[in-house]
Amino acid sequence: MSRDVIAAMTAYTLELREAEVKLNQNESPFDLPRALKEEILARVAARPWNIYPDFESMALRGALANAYGYEPENVLVGNGSNELLAAAIGAFIGPGTPVVFPKPTFSLYEKLVTVAGGRAIPIAVDPATGILPLDELLRAAERETNAVVIVCSPNNPTGGVLPPRGVDALLATGATVLFDRAYGDFAHDALPPLHDRLVTFSTFSKAWGLAATRVGWLASTAATCREIRKVKLPYSLNIISESIAATALQHRELRDANVARTVAERARVYAAMQGIAGVTPYPSQANFIAFTSRVAAKALFEALFARGILIRDVSAAVPNALRVSIGSREENDRFLEALQETMKAG
Secondary structure, rough: OOOHHOOOOOOOOOOOOOEEOOOOOOOOOOOOOOOHHHHHHHHHOOOOOOOOOOOOHHHHHHHHHHOOOHHHHHHEOOOOOOOOOOHHHHHOOOOEEEEEEEEEEOOOOHHHHHHOOOOOEEOOOOOOHHHHOHHHHHHHHHHHOOEEEEEEOOOOOOOEOOOOOHHHHHHEEEEEEEEEEEOHHHOOOOOOOOOOEEEEEEEEEOOOOOHHOEEEEOOOOOHHHHHHHHHOOOOOOOOOHHHHHHHHHHHHHHHHHHHHHHHHHHHHHHHHHHOOOOOOOOOOOOEEEEEEEEEOOHHHHHHHHHHOEEEOOOOOOOOOOEEEOOOOOOHHHHHHHHHHHHHOOO
């Protein structure tokens, strides 16, 4: 039998559906160029596959350190940023640890905190503001002893961000801050300076367009990385994913182009949604837009799906809300056309 706390939980899951236009998982619509893929695969094919990868992933950690101005000991890599977040929670959160986080946010945070035995302290988010509730987060962190704050900025699924210098303000409370910037490139934010009580999580899944590779990384001081390293699973990255990520770092112009196109499309889609009667989009600095409408969320979700458009129903977290990822211009036009037609019909 599982522990009672696990038995009471539901698994993180996603309904499996196929559609002509897939805009439900905040993926990039821009793939790595075919020629670059073939170059990477040829290099991987030349390497023995019967030998384990480097235990410490030093080639990728070194490439990340070089790209972002760190030392390799300031960086850990893993099978997606989720694995690293789980390791950090294992290192810093135990039974009774107060954990402050905005809500709604990425649901995995609360699940991992619950598994670790932490005491969840959710702080309500108003998606309409486009800003995360920093003052309330600060007050909650200041009330608690040895608090941990988990914050995603831009926040999933609402798209709002921390106010300027928000991470610094959270650190000033004495809390440990787990800062998830999975969507940070789309907000043009800079990586914050290293701090013993700050762990910053990044991913290759979004702006880099490498969701299939499942590569994430974190940055912190060498001392903090050593503590997380004690919890992190060994050999969690394979040689293919490591090689793809390391090569991508040599072509940051691809990421920059992805971000520029996505940000421009986000602005265009947001403006178009504002012009559709009965639709209210929330301000977003991510690669998605959450919105409500006069049509019930589940009904609108199904109506769009019937038109070949798959988006995400987030009404369990945000009342009557849906979330649409920013795709290619053609995909976005298909979505906007279907949304317009559905609202007229409804």
